[in-house]
Every structure is written in structure tokens, then in C-alpha cells.
Amino acid sequence: MKIATWNVNSIKVRTQNVLDWLRQSEPDIVCLQEIKTVDEGFPRQAFEEAGYNVAVHGQKSYNGVAILSKLPIDETQARLPGDDTDEQARYLEVSVTAGDRALRVASIYLPNGNPVDSEKYPYKIGWMQRLRAHADVLMRSEEMFVLAGDYNVIPGPEDVHNPDAWRDDALFLPQTRAEFRSLLNIGLCDALRACTAEPAQYTFWDYQAGAWQKNHGIRIDHLLLSPHAADVLVGCDVDRDVRAWERPSDHVPVWAELNL
């Protein structure tokens, strides 16, 4: 069972990119972020024809998450619990049956949080605390689950080309990294870091300033695994070649293979 996450930065612009990558990578479940369209604007048919079931939680212009699954989707839950006034489409969870057990997969688009001196940073921190509270609930269910997405968090200095340049950024502030560790500390496993200690496993390169050409990247797209999922983790990697394709997203896919 191969589970992937990819912030596509507009699904309308990236439909062919995603279809090409699906054929090459053959994931079973894909969590997409920043689809930047309402549900009706999602090219559902193209992915159904490629053999995937589709769940979408969209929004006009910004944000928006979706999940593609070769397995039938048993349940769908949009929105992160904990704040009924939060209108931003950043969370979608599905349940599938993998063999004889249930597997829950969430597509996460965690708030960026910049600029730090605006209301956007407390929104980010609040969202992270809500995510931890929800992960706690999932943990108590003892179900197997994967929280995959664009976390907008650089976990450590080994995950950024120039830590000093990012010191005051919402993606790398000590409080941001502490919240991320606090999420991990309920018992989740960072799939990439379970598979390699190699630094510079970047998943995002800014469009600006030749960041890709200079490999000035950051690792901000993560798959966090519940204990049962971590027990069957057999591999995790970044499809960085996708960043060199025509009209690329600024993020590339990250995937984990579970022995299910």
C-alpha cells in the first residue's frame, strides 16, 4: 500500500502533471493540497478514469484538499474539529478497508502563518493544537491512520538549506517546531525520518530566486504515521524529479509504502 501527499498549487493547472505522476508512481492513496477550487471545479472525471475514487473538500481561490484512492472510500470527514468558525478548507479525512482492517488517511494543509506579527500566526498555532487534539482522539481509537500533507513546518535545521535565513519565518520558529514535536510526541512517526537520517530531503523549492536550481529547498511535506501504521512501514521517499517537469508545482510528492 503506497500512500502519497502532494501540494499541487492549483489542480486545474496541474491535472496533466498529476495524471503523469500517477502513472509513473502508482500510489494507492494520494492526499492533495492547495487544489484552489470549489468541489465542482475539481477534475473528478479525469482521476476516476485513471482508476481512483475521489473525495474533495474545496474552496474558492485558496486552500482546498482532496484524496484519491484506488480502494473504495468507506467514510469521509471534512474539516478539522475544534472551531466551527474556521471556514478554510484545510482538512479532509477518509476511511478505507485495507485487507481486513480499517485505515484512516487525512489530507492536511496546515496554515502557513506568515507574517508572524499578523493574526495568521496565532491561527497557525491554534490549528496545530486542534490537529493534536484530533490526533489524540484518533490515537485512542487504536485504528491505523496516516496524517499526510503540507504541514508548513520545517522540523529541524537538517531540513533547510540555510537555517539562518529561515530563523524568523513562521515555518521554522521555535514555537512552530515545538508544536510539531508535541504532535509527534503523542506517538506519531515521521515516516521520512524513520527511513533516513540524510539531511536535505527537501519537498519544496520556491519559484523565486532560482531556488530549485540552487537546491535552496525545505522539507515541509510530511507523512505522520500512527503506531500500527509505523509497524508496517517499509519505505518512504521524495519524488524530487517532478520539480523539474514543465510547469511544476513548487512542492513535490512524498510517499510511504506500508506492508498491508
Add this chain to the structure above:
DNA sequence: ATGTCGATACTTTATCGA
């Protein structure tokens, strides 16, 4: 020091978000 891209409203160009 700067460099980009995508969505939108309102236009052939600016603003916002990232």
C-alpha cells in the same frame, strides 16, 4: 538586492497569498 506563480476582479493590470 533581485529573481515566481496562480486566482481573481477588472481589466490589459493590480492585488493577494504563498
